[in-house]
Amino acid sequence: MTDSPDLLDQSSARRDGAPQGGEPDPRRWKALWVCLVAGFMTLLDVSIVNVALPSIQKGVEATPSDLQWIVSGYALAFGLTLVPSGRIGDVLGRRTVFVVGVVLFGLASLACGLAPNSALLVVARLVQGAAGGILNPQVSGLIQQLFRGAERGRAFGLLGATIGISTAVGPVVGGLILDGLGEETGWRWIFFVNLPIAVAAVVLAMRWLPDPPARDRSHRIDADPVGVVLLGAGVLGILLPVVETGRGGSGGLPGWIALVGAGFVALFLVWEQHYGRRGRSPLVDLALFRVPGYASGAAVGTIYFGGFTGIFFVLTIFFQQELGYTPLLAGLAVTPFAAGSALTSALGGRLVERFERVLVTVGLVVVLVGIVAVDVVLAAVHGPSLGWWLAGPLLVAGLGSGFVISPNITLTVARVPVERAGTAGGLLQTGQRIGTAAGIALVGAVFYAGGTGSGAGSGSPSGSGLDASTALRVAAALVAVALVASALDLRGRRRREHADAAQTES
Template sequence: MNEQNPSTDRAAAPAPASPAPPGAGSGHEPDPRRWKALWVCLVAGFMTLLDVSIVNVALPSIQKGLGATPSDLQWVVSGYALTFGLTLVPSGRIGDALGRRTVFVVGVVLFGVSSLACGLAPSSALLVVARLVQGAAGGILNPQVSGLIQQMFRGPERGRAFGLLGATIGISTAVGPVVGGLILNGLGEQTGWRWIFFVNLPVAVAAVVLAMRWLPAPPERDRSRRIDVDPVGVVLLGLGVLGILLPIVESGRGGSTVPWWVAVVGAGFLVVFLVWERTYTRRGRTPVVDLALFTVPGYSSGAAVGTIYFGGFTGIFFVLTIFFQEELGYSPLLAGLAVTPFAAGSAVSSALGGRLVDRFERALVTAGLAVVLVGLIAVDVVLTTEHGPSVGWWLAGPLLVAGIGSGFVISPNVTLTVAGVPVERAGTAGGLLQTGQRIGTAAGIALIGSVLYSGLAAGRGLDPAAALRVAAILVAVALAASVVDLRNRRRRSRNPS
């Protein structure tokens, strides 16, 4: 990408002098298995991201089947997100050091075993524990996907690969309620919720077998050299992320039992973490997070855009699936189908965005955010003017528009954000990006959810229009951040020195 090459050369070792990453071959000899390897990664990533939303439609069935309390149900959902977010950065760092295929396979195996434990859980307490492990496994697996894309692909091909990753993220987020509804409808509410977890098992087995065949082998390393995992940095980062996420995810369904000052303590741990990492680096050691990542042009701004956007865009599904079921009487399956126009639009434009990002760069993301905002404004108009069961049909067009815009945001933004990151730090960079997305998602749903339910206390019922206005505001803030980044990139392009 023309704008970034001068900046990239200043931020890291010049690309021509860098050795080709393992499994990728030289710039003229790409790994012939790279597209097969990509599909293995995408299917495994889809499995972990689907489990973020698929469980929501099964919560009433879980409550009946296990006698779960509201607190138990909250932890079935939020516990997964919490441990997912906690393990992203350390596992990205370990993947960079040990080899991404090794850590990927470990994550898939652990995800499959914990999925089996979820499906067999005889009590809500054991289900919560299994979900915590399952979330940690998802956090182990996912940074390897973005790291492997960085490792195996170059130039325009990398944009197309990230485009497919973006389509995977968008589709998995949107179709979770549909898949969950289909399973419950087909197998019954009494035992159907268990198969929501069992369906992961054949996927996990196939992913492990194919990963060992097609993913690039770990690089040879000197066995006499000890791997520096920076344990103090890992603990400080974990405490910081835990402190910030815990009160947020606890507030998602009607009030938090964790005081909000815990988030302030978490932020304090993150400050200490930054000081420690800087000191650790000065000692000549390898930190869990190389702070030089944030000096790579476009990385910090791209991460900010992604964090803010995920806070707004994931709230759309949270609001509409609840509104369709609780206010309009839709079945879980019908509620999931009603939001599929967003998924369909996102799937198409994500693949297209991967091909266009090399040409239009940050302007493509900025335009996509503007289109999402237009779609959300149209959703607001429909919700304030139309009432009754036909609302789902009226929302199809606006949701399709918003989905098309979203496809031009997620994968192109990731492509641009990590474009200047050296391949040897790709796993850590991807883990940091996804940690920001998890924090943004949790905070956005907590904020949007509180607005959605605010009308209940006043006897007005759910207020989806007001809640989605909050989502639109978050998208508008992400749009403003993208405009600033676009201006900065153009300024660097005009003045490369």
């Protein structure tokens, strides 16, 4: 294992997704669409579930903490399996691991739909999230493997558009299902809808995805089980008190548990260094963070996902419980954000090669402006017409988001070699999923702990204690931190460029 970024970059140039003769795989676009189908399925399940949370709460008598675990637990399990699955896919073949993940996701979706109580539903969602974490590194790894140059940017742009479309379609599809089948049992069908998608993805994957490579049976896969346990314990320790705070009252866990979690994270980093010095393959390849642009891009993605995903969690519940919207109307009300993201994601994939980090930074500014406008409207307008007033600000925020997600992914993995694409993509998405889990936990805790919640300032005119306005300000603050991180990275890139130019002239 080499630690040199230059060698990594040279390796990437040699193995840029083409066969030895230099010709790209003729099946690459068909393979991409198979990957997008699977990615669509895993992301659809986030936005569909958001709009159905009030129905799930009634159907299985779920507590606010249960609802947060149904959402953030999915993201957490997703994140914890990404890196090991990415490495296994690099070794065993991405098609094999992809199919395993899709099958497991379909079975977990069936278990979610059949769950008789909230405890079993949470467990099934954790399994479902783990399955999503198994298949998703294969998607980014296959894009790295099959595409190169400007085509790679367009492929990641289509992946970003899929993220936006799945988020846009999810609330509407969920609302239609609940409206047509009734809120009492209709929420179960939001999970059953994954089954035909999973079957189609498996069939098409076996037909169009590249065959697994020949493997040396004497080579043992190093899964770094100690690293997996330490990372899992650390993340759970940090997030659990925050998630439990969402129940309000005295049901929360003491804050010192988060300090214990931070200690496990520190032990994890020490262990990874020790494991690597022994010549083993650690769970987190710390050398990747010395690849130019990787560490900064991962930080921006993690923080941004912590901010923008909380918007859907807050608004879909607020529209239904505070304004009396049906699930379908709640889904339609948050669609402008996701629709705007879908519109600009594909365009961002085409522009990223020209504008690079400037595009991401500008996108974050637009997102922040949109969220601030949402907060202003939320404080000024009350009643059923609020959804219409929020359509414009949400659309603006979504348009900005399309210039953030897929361009940031493209820039982050641009100089990572193909043989490490699954691991690097898994690590990148791990940060995004943990950011999602932490963001929803934090925003949800503020949302449910809103005190008396009366008047415009609380965003809760009915006085139920749901504080949408403050929760959205927390989301905006997280996006602002991501903006600062992106601006610092942009300044660092320009300084390096000027230094390189001066060195060349001398």
